[in-house]
Amino acid sequence: xxxxxxxxxxxxxxxxxxxxxxxxxxxxxxxxxxxxxxxxxxxxxxxxxxxxxxxxxxxxxxxxxxxxxxxxxxxxxxxxxxxxxxxxxxxxxxxxxxxxxxxxxxxxxxxxxxxxxxxxxxxxxxxxxxxxxxxxxxxxxxxxxxxxxxxxxxxxxxxxxxxxxxxxxxxxxxxxxxxxxxxxxxxxxxxxxxxxxxxxxxxxxxxxxxxxxxxxxxxxxxxxxxxxxxxxxxxxxxxxxxxxxxxxx
Amino acid sequence: xxxxxxxxxxxxxxxxxxxxxxxxxxxxxxxxxxxxxxxxxxxxxxxxxxxxxxxxxxxxxxxxxxxxxxxxxxxxxxxxxxxxxxxxxxxxxxxxxxxxxxxxxxxxxxxxxxxxxxxxxxxxxxxxxxxxxxxxxxxxxxxxxxxxxxxxxxxxxxxxxxxxxxxxxxxxxxxxxxx
Numbered sequence: 572x573x574x575x576x577x578x579x580x581x582x583x584x585x586x587x588x589x590x591x592x593x594x595x596x597x598x599x600x601x602x603x604x605x606x607x608x609x610x611x612x613x614x615x616x617x618x619x620x621x622x623x624x625x626x627x628x629x630x631x632x633x634x635x636x637x638x639x640x641x642x643x644x645x646x647x648x649x650x651x652x653x654x655x656x657x658x659x660x661x662x663x664x665x666x667x668x669x670x671x672x673x674x675x676x677x678x679x680x681x682x683x684x685x686x687x688x689x690x691x692x693x694x695x696x697x698x699x700x701x702x703x704x705x706x707x708x709x710x711x712x713x714x715x716x717x718x719x720x721x722x723x724x725x726x727x728x729x730x731x732x733x734x735x736x737x738x739x740x741x742x743x744x745x746x747x748x749x750x751x752x753x754x755x756x757x758x759x760x761x762x763x764x765x766x767x768x769x770x771x772x773x774x775x776x777x778x779x780x781x782x783x784x785x786x787x788x789x790x791x792x793x794x795x796x797x798x799x800x801x802x803x804x805x806x807x808x809x810x811x812x813x814x815x816x817x818x819x820x
Numbered sequence: 821x822x823x824x825x826x827x828x829x830x831x832x833x834x835x836x837x838x839x840x841x842x843x844x845x846x847x848x849x850x851x852x853x854x855x856x857x858x859x860x861x862x863x864x865x866x867x868x869x870x871x872x873x874x875x876x877x878x879x880x881x882x883x884x885x886x887x888x889x890x891x892x893x894x895x896x897x898x899x900x901x902x903x904x905x906x907x908x909x910x911x912x913x914x915x916x917x918x919x920x921x922x923x924x925x926x927x928x929x930x931x932x933x934x935x936x937x938x939x940x941x942x943x944x945x946x947x948x949x950x951x952x953x954x955x956x957x958x959x960x961x962x963x964x965x966x967x968x969x970x971x972x973x974x975x976x977x978x979x980x981x982x983x984x985x986x987x988x989x990x991x992x993x994x995x996x997x998x999x
């Protein structure tokens with residue numbers, strides 16, 4: 572591989588989008604070519620500085636209010652339809668529900684794991700919608716960890732990963748799989764990561780990505796009698812990075 | 821009927837509205853100011869609601885951002901003179917062997933304002949790819965779907981955008997010269 576070719580690949584390499592063969596060849600080249608190695612470091616530095624929070628524009632409250640006002644009348648305006656057409660609607664509704672029940676019982680009964688994953692994603696979305704990401708807001712693990720004491724019958728591991736680009740924002744109590752669980756909240760620029768933790772009888776298992784639900788990525792693992800679920804709208808690769816950084820003790 | 825509509829609105833609010841920040845951020849970077857960005861983001865959300873029935877995918881954020889992007893380009897054609905739309909040349913991989921002064925570059929990277937300016941000065945087709953990749957973390961494939969261009973184009977635009985950013989930050993960018 573010559574320098575010209577290498578320069579074309581360093582971006583895909585830095586983005587984790589290069590195929591295995593390309594990685595091997597490029598790494599060999601970078602090893603022996605200081606100029607290309609520098610160009611690669613320049614790309615990495617640029618990428619890092621593009622990810623700062625302060626570059627991200629948050630939607631102004633004004634826009635949210637305008638939208639709310641626009642969305643509300645859309646449901647209100649259709650009142651007359653209801654009385655006019657209620658019988659059709661009701662019978663169709665009943666028919667649809669019967670069919671859906673039948674289908675769900677026979678065809679698409681989700682496994683308990685799938686149900687759990689769905690429950691976790693719902694909980695994640697709820698925390699975002701209600702602007703209720705956390706009960707204790709602190710980037711200090713020594714504040715967050717004791718906060719859980721007395722509220723839970725276990726002590727979840729708490730770490731701040733600010734230096735790895737995933738600052739700890741706080742913690743929250745949540746209710747999943749019919750029990751109280753710990754939720755740790757991390758940020759990656761403006762993306763929120765919820766990490767749910769509770770005790771389990773499961774054997775230790777390596778972290779594995781689950782099929783995304785509604786565009787949210789999920790990674791699950793068990794370790795030392797605790798089960799962990801990380802969920803975020805972050806892409807899978809970066810969420811996996813987070814999991815590795817949080818990683819086994 | 822009203823119940824259907826309610827359900828639809830509720831589902832819309834759960835699937836799409838959590839991504840309002842992402843929608844505004846993209847609109848803001850594309851339009852360049854708050855006022856226009858709010859218009860574009862609002863219009864996009866209303867369009868999204870209108871077409872919500874046809875939403876089949878599982879990624880509400882990518883879907884909403886696709887609509888933001890389309891809304892922006894429609895708005896751009898209506899509201900700005902065509903001179904401001906920069907036509908990109910052929911999409912060939914004309915990545916030149918650029919090396920920039922790493923010291924100047926790294927000192928500029930610490931300055932948020934310089935970075936902000938450098939991104940704002942990028943042609944809009946480059947700017948959107950940078951936002952989608954670095955701030956939203958989409959994969960090349962997702963960006964290709966979202967911007968309706970081949971993956972090769974995503975790669976070449978991203979590479980050229982980054983070289984241009986580096987040159988601008990290092991003070992070596994000459995407008996008119998090929999990026």
